[in-house]
């Protein structure tokens with residue numbers, strides 16, 4: 001018996017013995033199996049800033065895991081060795097059921113677990129069960145995703161998530177179809193769902209020269225974020241590096257990122273960052289009211305944190321949105 | 326007298342008997358392993374949420 005997977009907008013019809021488009025959700029005897037449950041292929045301890053999450057427990061360590069598989073197929077994937085393979089193609093598969101994962105996170109002094117690197121949507125059940133246990137153990141759950149997921153499963157998962165950084169790859173459906181093998185609408189819906197469900201949300205936009213660096217599109221994207229997610233939503237512009245199947249384009253010029261940042265701030269967003277550029281002023285957090293440097297960053301390192309203990313600007317007392325402790 | 330010399334000086338019938346006995350003692354346990362039913366190792370796979378059966382027709 002074939003099955004229809006309802007997890008993501010692809011809604012793959014999967015014949016017996018085969019896998020969905022993600023390669024890791026497999027129909028065995030008419031039952032859909034999450035084949036990478038408890039079997040991560042990547043485990044690292046990262047700083048929260050690397051996710052990137054700038055307004056969520058700054059400076060803390062995150063136990064970060066991923067399994068094989070992904071439901072998008074970006075031509076410029078950074079982690080294609082992980083995401084564009086099924087479990088059977090991985091050199092490395094660890095065994096870590098949810099209780100062991102929580103134990104590992106604690107042993108390594110991490111306050112949070114991040115489901116990341118590939119797209120954790122495809123190991124949904126593993127995220128769900130681990131997150132429930134993690135929460136009971138006092139750990140936070142961080143979901144780093146491209147947001148290509150159906151509403152019902154996402155709403156359910158939001159009950160146990162604390163924060164997400166979601167990629168908004170472009171404000172253009174054609175871009176999604178041509179570069180990522182997806183569509184825009186479900187991603188916008190996912191962003192709204194995170195916001196509605198009270199999950200702390202930051203958005204990342206990777207700026208690729210000639211493909212999605214058009215300033216009028218960036219302006220429209222920023223306005224949409226302002227109107228639908230709120231002006232306090234942090235937006236990270238990230239620098240593209242040629243890799244995987246997109247080696248024909250140069251790295252994003254610094255001026256492009258500067259212009260994108262200015263455009264988004266002019267559109268009314270209060271916290272706009274530039275990532276992947278060492279020492280850029282856009283790495284740091286400033287008070288939107290008086291420009292005071294609140295959190296200084298160089299790379300993933302925090303150089304100073306001037307926020308008051310309750311998350312306010314030390315000069316003007318403006319509350320700064322985020323989950324600070 | 327060395328063990329090896331004693332073995333060499335045994336009569337050929339007894340020597341042959343001991344050789345066959347040692348051979349069987351090392352071979353038989355192997356037969357036991359081979360005789361075990363040859364089942365593939367089963368990995369338990371977690372059942373997914375959010376799917377429904379679908380009749381492929383036409």
Ligand SMILES: [Zn+2]
Pocket residue numbers: 287288289290291292313314315316317318
């Ligand atoms: Zn201030």
